[in-house]
Amino acid sequence: DAMVIQNPRYQVTQFGKPVTLSCSQTLNHNVMYWYQQKSSQAPKLLFHYYDKDFNNEADTPDNFQSRRPNTSFCFLDIRSPGLGDAAMYLCATSRVGGGLDTQYFGPGTRLTVL
Amino acid sequence: QKEVEQNSGPLSVPEGAIASLNCTYSDRGSQSFFWYRQYSGKSPELIMSIYSNGDKEDGRFTAQLNKASQYVSLLIRDSQPSDSATYLCAVPGGGGADGLTFGKGTHLIIQP
Numbered sequence: 001d002a003m004v005i006q007n008p009r010y011q012v013t014q015f016g017k018p019v020t021l022s023c024s025q026t027l028n029h030n031v032m033y034w035y036q037q038k039s040s041q042a043p044k045l046l047f048h049y050y051d052k053d054f055n056n057e058a059d060t061p062d063n064f065q066s067r068r069p070n071t072s073f074c075f076l077d078i079r080s081p082g083l084g085d086a087a088m089y090l091c092a093t094s095r096v097g098g099g100l101d102t103q104y105f106g107p108g109t110r111l112t113v114l
Numbered sequence: 115q116k117e118v119e120q121n122s123g124p125l126s127v128p129e130g131a132i133a134s135l136n137c138t139y140s141d142r143g144s145q146s147f148f149w150y151r152q153y154s155g156k157s158p159e160l161i162m163s164i165y166s167n168g169d170k171e172d173g174r175f176t177a178q179l180n181k182a183s184q185y186v187s188l189l190i191r192d193s194q195p196s197d198s199a200t201y202l203c204a205v206p207g208g209g210g211a212d213g214l215t216f217g218k219g220t221h222l223i224i225q226p
Contacts, residue, residue: 033213042118042202043158045213055212090157092213099146099206103214105157 003027004106006091012112013081021076021109023091029104031097032074034066035090037108043090049074050097078111086113116141120203120217128225133190135220137203140184147179147186148214150202158202162188193224 005024013019023032031050035043047056049068063085065077078085088110092103117140127133139147146165150158162177164170164186170177176189190197200221204214 031212035213040218042216042218043214045207045215048213050212057213088157094212097212099212099214102148102160102163105150105159108157110155 006106023074025093029093031094033092037088116215118217123221126223135188144205148204149188152200
């Protein structure tokens, strides 16, 4: 019973070639998050949606964009991937925000940039 | 900027013993605390959440919170080789963010 689904699980792209990562959820949660996790580092929040309200972290590069067309789906767009963007990208959801509720993570998409 | 500190390890514990994982956090206003387990190449999986001072037990896992000392710990009793993983401590993010601020994690190895 997958609750947070990410596609693809592995993505290879070329330097500078736009890429889109997908996340969907069956939990009907209000909040969806995107984290970036590089090797041996902590997950780092890029942005989140509370319903349709988009919240960008101050240090998230402009190269990263997100869309949430409906409650179930959220996309991460990387407009011009660089070698430093190679990482695991984690989507998470929670019922409410404010850090008051458990965040459920999807399996992640591992991005390789050639 | 909230900070969460963990000893990166590796922490090596014999099978059947108690593994003790520690975490300190910088923001005295933090109200909720989470422990996630992450196997290599996988996504984080929630182990425990704790909101009040004291202990919270769930099976072999016990979370301990001391807000005065800004300290949260995770105890794993009767450690199993399958417990070998990286354990991430997390608190709600600062600066208006609803996301989590994670520590870098402690790499735990259970020796058979």
